[in-house]
Amino acid sequence: MSDALLSPDQPMTTQEVVEWTKKLNYGTWRYQKSWNPMHIVDAEGCYFTDANGKRYLDFSAQLMCSNLGHKNAAVIKAIADQAQKLAYIMPSYATDARVELSRLLLEVLPEGITKFFFTTSGTEANEAAFKIARMYTGKTKIIARYRSYHGSTMASIAATGDPRRWAMEPGGKGQGFLFAPEVNCYKCPIKHTYPECGIACADYLEHMIENESDVAAVIVEPVVGTNGVLVPPKEYFPKLREICDRRGVLLIADEVMSGWGRTGEWFAVDHWGVKPDILVTAKGITSAYVPLGLCATTGKIAEYFEDHFFAHGHTYEAHPITLAPAVAAIREMQRLNLINRAKEVGAYLGEKLKALKPKHPSIGEVRGLGMFWAIELVRDQEKKTPFNTKQDKVDGKATVVDQVAAEMLKRGVSIQAWISHFVIAPPLIIEKAEIDTAVDALDQALAIADKAL
Template sequence: MSPTETVPDLMHGMTTEEICDITRKHNYGTWRYQKAWKPIQMVDAQDSHIIDGNGKRYLDFSSQLMCMNLGHKNAAVIESIAAQARELPYAMPGYATATRAELSKLLLEVLPSALTKFFFATSGTEANEAAFKIARMYTGKSKIIARYRSYHGSTTGSIAATGDPRRWAMEPGGKGPGIIFSPEVNCYRCPIKHTYPQCGIACADYLEHMIRNESDVAAVIVEPIVGTNGVLVPPDEYFPTLRKICDDNNVLMIVDEVMTGWGRTGKWFAVDHWGIQPDILVTAKGITSAYVPLGLTATTQKIADFFVDHFFAHGHTYEAHPMTLAPAVATIHEMQRLNLVDRAAELGPYIEAKLQDLKLRHPSIGDIRGKGLFWALDLVKNRDTKEPFNTYADKVAGIPSLVDQIAGKMMADGVTCQAWVSHFVIAPPLIITKEEIDLGIAVLDKHLHLADEKCSRGLPSGLTSITSNS
């Protein structure tokens, strides 16, 4: 370091305690009771690790909010942001820019092939709002069918289409006109009490029944693999069946790939596993590896052609903001250079085997679900009844969940993992190594005894649970 260079003051003249205290007092903690919020200070990150204000390193076992697919501090993405700021930090949506054109060309390479027209937003929830507007304008119809056990965002339209309890605080007004809910695809806890495969995909049949008994249905919105609400993977028959139902009834299919896109499941997009083409695809998070906020709403050319002679009634100041588009270009190039989509597919069986081994030794694990590097570990009081330790009602009431307690123990041991109601979402950066996967699983293994001790049904004969005391 030369005499004129200085080390950046990452603390801005404050202690980590002061930073956390000011944050807690003057900022809102999201989706929580404020009295329970105790944020830690994050000061740095690299690859698959984050570092707090005390210098402690944590393995990021859920890519923070299932969004940092490239990992932390990818040099090419960081440089793309700096270069765009030097070249052109802002252009209003009515202007063309080279970055906008370059990203559009790249999207044609990686998105499902039917999607050829793009609207850029600054978040997944805004991208879903655009999808709803486009569907309603294009079809001339108003109703959107969403599913329970879903999350589509926090703005008015997107929270109205969200099936989980985060919607409840906004009701009745927040539910929004024209949103109705169908059963989710959940073969572990089927909401309509059917058993796969004998059911013949009854949840899809039920959705078709709704369409035929409702007037004015414009679109169905689904997460191809449900995200925060349990990483629910549909049977292989589900999406071809749903595509036919939508086609037969002149209803658009919107797929919300905010969390499942960008290599997360071992394909560029989760719908690629089933070879279907959506009418509208929405994504965000991994599109820039979360380095800069960006959302995307992509439509078919058929929908695009409609607006040649019909008014497109949507837009905002930051649409196609060049500072958001440049890192998306760099992210796609980096994913291609590092072959991360194939890497996620290759590591999928490795992490699945590790999780299934945990299930053999921990009676509290009811189910393991996922694809690629996107998995859920579902905790239950009893494997026969599948009763969870906590419910949505507990979450809304502010009752601490068992998974949160275990996640806290894991964090103390240097691994961060997202917990929600009664399951963990395991979704590490796509650059994670097998050794780091082993570390994350070992720390989870160590603390699952907290759940095992509360189970009403033990392990099969001859198996022994590994606990922190073993």
């Protein structure tokens, strides 16, 4: 490749765009030698288009974030209008966009969550949550769960239970993070059976709190995202809330992925009527049109900082161009009635996915809520043995789910795969006919997994 290719007067071919991307950029969470990125030039509705003009149905809303789909006119207009009006001002000033979004958040967030710190990503929002929890309680330790992902910055990756943390070790305990068993009734990590267990995973978490000296908070994804769309039984969150209250521990809900209508409620905690002390979110807040994260706390926590130093901040906090499109995105969700739509169309999606299990011996479980689903692949249905392990992923081995996803891409459907399952979370605007198309492609591609048995 010649440096002359960088001239703006000399358009690059798709091959050159891909080669320069690989040469100059890092591909995330992968061995670099295996990265061969597709050149994408357009996206609209539930589809994105490559440089050859081929369209792909976006069956996972990119990284489970493009809830409104692509090219929503109202959100795009909000970005352009805000850029013309006020592109940037430092966070110590008040702005119209800041107040408008903050007041709108009071309409959709769980009752009692009333004070906001804006960031530019979910991982930064979690960093803020950890700092706030430690400042407020005067304690240091935070309990997370093994099947979890909370972000890529240092504290957030230390709080992450999945193998993406391993390269950063010692990360967890070195930064005051401890890990509890996840809620996984399909394959319980502590070998219990629901409902006879009495929600033993919550009891185990309380046992940890009791035997640690200074636990500040527990952080959970109400519905676990990348690590399997694990939906807890109805008793779990009320019990966890009661444990945290009784033990004087804050409850942090990481709704980066599960928020903004994804599960058929504004936020997943709404399904169980539980109010966290701190709620963290990002992704769907702007439908990923611009990077925005939110760390939101109760009024009680906010009152503490009236007379105590709030030791956190950054240059892009409350950046006007990130806030205005969030207002537009929330209003679009309200206008299009996407919360109810996620319930209704999500139920249709769930039934279509569940119908695949009797046809494919490689499917271990189909689970989900609203427009948020997972299909777990197994080598043995009875033993629930996965095709691949976490170590396989870290070692860069080709996984069965990746092979199935690659076959689906050939068929014009994009789906997110992770270790042994697919995360199915299409834009909330998807039509039933588009779901039929995507599920049909999945049905055919699963022949690869069935053959691998």
